[in-house]
Amino acid sequence: MQIMFLLCLLTCFALSNFNVQAKVVDSFSDVKGCNQFFYKGKEPQGMDQNAKKICQTFQSEIGKEKINHIYYATLYSTFEKIPLYSAYKFDPKCSSTSSQSWHIEPQLISRTEPDHMMLEGDDKLKGKKDAIKKTQAINSDYDHTGYDRGHLYPNSFQCGEDSKATFTLTNAAPMDACFNRIHWKLWEGHLKKILKDSLRIKKDVYDSKASAYIVTGTVPGQDKIPQSRDQNLRGVTVPSHIWTAVCYEHSEDHDKSFSFGYIGINQPEFNIKLMNVSEMNKQLNQLYKTSNPSVKIFHDDCFSGKPASEEAKNQFLNRIKLPAHQRLQMSKSAQNSLLAIYDAISSDSTGPSNTPTVLGVTATFAFDSSSSHLTSTERMKRKFETSCAVTDVKKRHTSDKQKRQVSEGSESIECRLVPEKSVDGKSSADGSPCSCFEDNGYKCSTQEGKSKSCCSTPCLYQEQLKGYRCYSGKTQIECSPQYSLITAKGNRCRDDHPCATYGKDYYWCFINDKSWEYCSPPLWGSRAKDGKYCRSNYACAKYDKNDPWCYTDDKNWNSCCTSDDYFSAVNYKTCKPDHPCGYHGKAYLWCNTTDGSWNYCCKEFKK
Incomplete structure (x- = not known):
């Protein structure tokens, strides 16, 4: 029992003294194990020669003994205040993510400062904030800018306590929120899956003879954050591009070795391109506007152009294309609205007592055909009791060749999210507005005094019946879906009278107090x-x-x-x-x- 108690005590003591270190060095080879993250031990060439080299290290203490472990290497520009790249190796056993506090690097001020990452509020850094701001980004630089602290070395590629080493601002650059959280995150996830599959021999057993070297970097842009600040202080540079290069080496079978890379524009709209490493070097040369020395990420381009590299690139491309429905495409105004809501409900400045209540959210979607609109609407109704009512039908401008290739109409459909009125009791099954209910809610009295059946489930399309049905209690009945707010002539329906049958054998709506028009029925092609x-x-x-x-x-x-x-x-x-x-x-x-x-x-x- 005494031995077990001592072991537990030592373990707790070790965790409480687990510090993150990041040593600034003249050469990555100066510190043993720091160049292990580079293919053949050779760092990328053609980057800023004045940038600082950092060995990102964990330090644990058990008693008086200190144990250091280096997790990745970073080339950091004190001029741009962002990392130019972080180099790391992939660990297939990691599958968790975590959120930690962000650290800064004191040694970028002076080599005499502590050689481990520290929080900005640390007592040892009092009075040194201005000195820190001159050499690196601090947390307040990102406040209210719309940019994320984007990891270069993803924290999802590390496990548990080890992921703390990724939460340093020397491993982060300003990334557009939509780019970071949607597009780049999606590609990181697929990269992780491909490398795991390549390294896996069988379940939870991985090939020890293979290693995956990864370098993720930035291309400094023209913009700075924050916008308003002391003119004597340089802002934090917003990268114009983010890139990742992968080198997978099998030490005994080079036919299995491969490499590829991808470059993304740091913007809300999706624009990420997959390429081989040789092509990436050329692209980065153009983006960095450098020629001597030229950019070279991996020694000998790490099997670029070999059959395995082309196969790996195609596999990645196929993977990234499969979940196309998961790629969120938004207009800039929609992104700003969504991020404003997110910021309002998650802002640390509001405090729990001041957090606002979201009373309502609406959205407008654009679909490339009526069938895609109806398919998505059916899913929304089934899962969320929400419909998407058509607000506009626009003709797409296509070439003659494109017209021959499309399989159905050349209109794009715009629609707005609306609640399913039939389910929440605001209308009967045929769309007529209800005034009061009868028969436990399965019937209602309309404003005209008629008794009509109501839906207790969403009004969904039944393929075998070629029509729309819902359940009224235990009985399946015909229903009129809530699908459009415009008539066949393109005129807007009255807000309280969307397209429906209203007891007729056709779809129609009032466009004002006296006039009505036919609506195009919700048919599937x-x-x-x-x-x-x-x-x-x-x-x-x-x-x-x-x-x-x-x-x-x-x-x-x-x-x-x-x-x-x-x-x-x-x-x-x-x-x-x-x-x-x-x-x-x-x-x-x-x-x-x-x-x-x-x-x-x-x-x-x-x-």
Whole structure:
């Protein structure tokens, strides 16, 4: 028991004396183990010769013994006040992330200062704030700027206590919040997965004969933060670009060795390009505007151009393309609004008693087709009881070649988030506004005094029924989805009267107190009988005629089918199962219909 107590005591003492060190050196080879993070022990060439070299180190104390462990190396520009790069090795066993306080580096003031990272408020740094600000970034430089303290060596690539070493401002540069939190984070995550897969022999067992060397760097830009400050002090440079280069070396089988890299523009919009290391050197030479010595990240470009490098690059490209739906694309104003909300509810300055309550949030989306809009809206309704009502349909300008390549209408759909009124009890299943409820909420009395059924679940499209249904208690009923705020002619519906059926067999809405117009129905890709898609804002319906029709462009209209399949015929008819839509020896599309006759159809069945 005494031995166990002593071990626990020593462990607690060690953790309480676990300090982060970052030693400034003349050469990375001056400190044993500091150049292990570079491929073949050789650091990148062509960077600022006046930048400071830092060995980022942990120091633990057990009794009187001090144990140092170096975790990565950094080249830091005291002029720009940002790191030019951090070099590190990938540890496949790490999978956790953590958040820590940010440190500064006293030795950038003088080599006589303490050789470990310290918090700005440390008693030993009193009276030295001005000296610190002259050589490096401090936390207040980032306040209210819209920029994140962006890790070069990601903290997610380290584990537990070790990740503390990444939380130093000598390993951080100002990154646009959307770039850092969305685009760059996504690529970091896929890089981690690819390297883990490459190193893994079997579950939780990794190849000890292989090493992954990574260098992440910055390209200094023209902008500085903060904007308003002492003119005698240089601001912190905002990088124009962030880059990462990877060198995977298998010591016994060079056919498995590979390298690649990518460069991203430090902006909200997505712009990251994948390339081989040789190409990256050329790109960085142009960005740094340097030629002598030229930029060279890895010795001999680390297998750049070899088959394994091309294969690894293609694998990465395929991975990064797969979750395209996860790539968040925002306008600048939307980003500012979202970040303003985030800042207001997470700001340390407000305090718990002053944190505001978010009473409502709305958003406007843009989709490239009616089908993508309807698909996303169905998912929103199912998961969040929220719909996205169309506010505008805009014609996309495309070339003749692009027009031939698109598979459906050339309009883009704009929509606004709205709550599902049928579920929250504000309207009946057909869209009519409710005034009071009956039958436990499954029915309501409308403003006209009519009793109508209500939805207790979202109004969703049922493929097998070719229509919209919801549940009213335990009974499935027809419903009118909340999908559009504009008419087929493009006029705005009254705010309290969006497009719906309101008890009719067509969709419509009031545009003012007296006038109403037809709405384009929420159909999933209706077609005309000549095979062309109907316009998104003029889908197949009767409108003011006896039979269904639609516009296929600004001027031309035709009879149409309400479904984009091989068995849908015009006039709401259905092709026989053994006679799908086709030419069948004629010059037009037709089929035998289930009512014992024949009719025109809209989508050719090709065997």
